[in-house]
Amino acid sequence: MDYILHILIMVGIYSIVAMSLNLLAGYTGLISVAHAAFYGIGAYTTALLALKVGLPFWINIPAGILVSGFVAFLIAWPSLKTYDDYFVITTFAFQIIIFSIMNNWVSFTGGPLGLPGIPQPEIFGITLSSHLFFLSFVVAFGILTYMFLTRLVNSSFGRVLKAIREDEIFTMSMGKDVMKYKVSVFVIGAAVASIGGSLYAYYISFIDPTSFTIMESIFMLSIVIIGGAGSLRGSIVGAALLIFIPEILRFVGMPNSIAANMRQIFYGGLLVFFMMFRPQGLLGEFAFGKSGHKESKEVRKNA
Amino acid sequence: MLKVDSLSKRFDGVQAVRDVSFNIQQGTVTSLIGPNGAGKTTLFNMICGYIKPDRGTVHFKGKDINGSPPYAIAAMGIGRTFQNLRVIKMLTSLDNILLSVPDHQMNGILGPIIKVLRKDSESGCREKALELLDFVGLREKADDLAGSLSYGQQKLLSLACCLALEPSVLLLDEPVAGVNQEMIINILALIRKLRKTGIAVFFIEHNLGAVMEVSDRLIVMDEGSIIADGIPSVVREDPAVVEAYIR
Numbered sequence: 001m002d003y004i005l006h007i008l009i010m011v012g013i014y015s016i017v018a019m020s021l022n023l024l025a026g027y028t029g030l031i032s033v034a035h036a037a038f039y040g041i042g043a044y045t046t047a048l049l050a051l052k053v054g055l056p057f058w059i060n061i062p063a064g065i066l067v068s069g070f071v072a073f074l075i076a077w078p079s080l081k082t083y084d085d086y087f088v089i090t091t092f093a094f095q096i097i098i099f100s101i102m103n104n105w106v107s108f109t110g111g112p113l114g115l116p117g118i119p120q121p122e123i124f125g126i127t128l129s130s131h132l133f134f135l136s137f138v139v140a141f142g143i144l145t146y147m148f149l150t151r152l153v154n155s156s157f158g159r160v161l162k163a164i165r166e167d168e169i170f171t172m173s174m175g176k177d178v179m180k181y182k183v184s185v186f187v188i189g190a191a192v193a194s195i196g197g198s199l200y201a202y203y204i205s206f207i208d209p210t211s212f213t214i215m216e217s218i219f220m221l222s223i224v225i226i227g228g229a230g231s232l233r234g235s236i237v238g239a240a241l242l243i244f245i246p247e248i249l250r251f252v253g254m255p256n257s258i259a260a261n262m263r264q265i266f267y268g269g270l271l272v273f274f275m276m277f278r279p280q281g282l283l284g285e286f287a288f289g290k291s292g293h294k295e296s297k298e299v300r301k302n303a
Numbered sequence: 304m305l306k307v308d309s310l311s312k313r314f315d316g317v318q319a320v321r322d323v324s325f326n327i328q329q330g331t332v333t334s335l336i337g338p339n340g341a342g343k344t345t346l347f348n349m350i351c352g353y354i355k356p357d358r359g360t361v362h363f364k365g366k367d368i369n370g371s372p373p374y375a376i377a378a379m380g381i382g383r384t385f386q387n388l389r390v391i392k393m394l395t396s397l398d399n400i401l402l403s404v405p406d407h408q409m410n411g412i413l414g415p416i417i418k419v420l421r422k423d424s425e426s427g428c429r430e431k432a433l434e435l436l437d438f439v440g441l442r443e444k445a446d447d448l449a450g451s452l453s454y455g456q457q458k459l460l461s462l463a464c465c466l467a468l469e470p471s472v473l474l475l476d477e478p479v480a481g482v483n484q485e486m487i488i489n490i491l492a493l494i495r496k497l498r499k500t501g502i503a504v505f506f507i508e509h510n511l512g513a514v515m516e517v518s519d520r521l522i523v524m525d526e527g528s529i530i531a532d533g534i535p536s537v538v539r540e541d542p543a544v545v546e547a548y549i550r
Binding site: 160163166 | 351373390392401464468
């Protein structure tokens with residue numbers, strides 16, 4: 001039972017992170033591979049405050065949001081001055097820098113040894129030690145995130161994001177300061193990702209830099225692409241799919257050492273499959289990377 | 304209204320625009336013609352802030368707008384359409400126009416969050432956007448994706464989009480290129496209507512029939528310079544213009 005709850009908790013955490021990345025990659029067309037870094041900043045901020053200062057979760061999680069958002073703001077300007085492929089490379093660089101800080105600032109982050117013994121969060125004096133309690137905790141944050149992002153993408157702000165994804169020049173000609181929107185969405189995306197990181201730190205109660213590598217960023221991007229870019233629900237479905245299916249490998253009697261590698265092959269294969277046969281992902285509305293769309297009957301009628 | 308003074312731009316050894324000066328008056332239709340590569344679109348791009356000129360100034364309503372970013376120039380009241388048709392195909396026609404809704408609350412990076420927490424009040428803008436769709440005759444397409452409209456309809460939509468910014472000068476890059484005769488008549492009628500409202504229309508076009516029909520004034524460019532400027536019927540007979548086109 002705890003095993004199933006564990007998987008559901010991980011799905012919840014990754015849903016939050018994938019939704020926040022979808023805001024960048026899916027809605028605005030900013031393919032960032034630094035998302036694991038922001039997820040990690042959330043985790044480290046929360047863990048350090050809980051361990052060294054002993055603050056409660058309702059301070060630690062917002063603190064993670066602030067720190068992550070602030071770092072994203074600093075990174076946003078140099079990154080967003082670049083376009084497309086160059087943007088991917090710049091975020092890749094920042095991902096590596098932040099990982100190096102986590103890994104090498106031993107006196108502060110614990111370096112490769114990580115931070116063990118993060119206390120479980122308490123609500124009204126009750127410690128969330130059982131999986132069931134923790135799952136409800138994660139689900140509550142997941143629902144809040146979903147509601148917030150849904151409102152955001154359906155607002156006039158969200159409309160401009162989609163326009164930026166399709167055509168920046170046109171968006172500028174409509175009087176929109178594209179750069180300002182990009183910085184803004186980059187900061188919001190990073191801030192929301194940090195919530196996932198904070199929850200992860202609380203849940204696992206031990207964090208080390210290997211959980212926040214470039215591979216992790218790419219995994220998050222795979223969830224967004226396979227679930228469907230530009231669909232928040234798609235990110236939840238994608239997270240469920242990419243976390244559930246590899247677990248099946250455990251039940252076909254594969255030794256652990258092989259199963260771990262099989263998982264990577266599975267992710268890669270799935271990604272190639274989707275790129276070739278369903279580039280818009282499971283629930284996405286547009287083909288990732290190109291602004292393709294289905295011609296409606298209207299066009300054929302008029303043509 | 305719009306005053307361009309000795310504007311010049313050089314691209315890697317090619318003088319794209321050379322010492323171009325002119326004035327655009329309120330409530331007039333001015334057209335800009337010239338062979339391919341004459342520098343017409345480059346001139347547009349400099350006026351709208353997409354390209355920085357090497358020399359020269361652009362004044363709009365007495366204010367120097369040189370060096371202002373494109374979005375600011377658009378918001379000041381210089382609307383433009385593009386030669387390669389630009390609309391957001393994945394959004395509905397109505398949403399395309401609503402992109403123009405000014406973002407009063409976009410102050411700082413926390414602007415959008417405040418906006419989400421409050422309720423968006425766009426009903427007024429919606430009414431205005433529907434009126435614009437009415438104006439260009441696309442009212443019943445309001446909820447269709449822009450990408451599903453025909454090419455001509457997308458041109459009308461892009462016109463409606465830049466009108467949403469309530470511009471006083473409208474720069475149109477080949478507004479009737481690639482559309483059928485019926486749509487040409489339709490678009491020219493809209494240009495006349497806009498002139499009546501006091502908007503200055505300035506457009507690039509290769510379709511001489513259309514140019515002669517609506518223009519109050521004709522400017523001809525060749526190899527980066529203005530070679531003729533005046534009343535269309537006179538300019539048309541200018542030997543330098545005839546020369547440029549025959550050559």
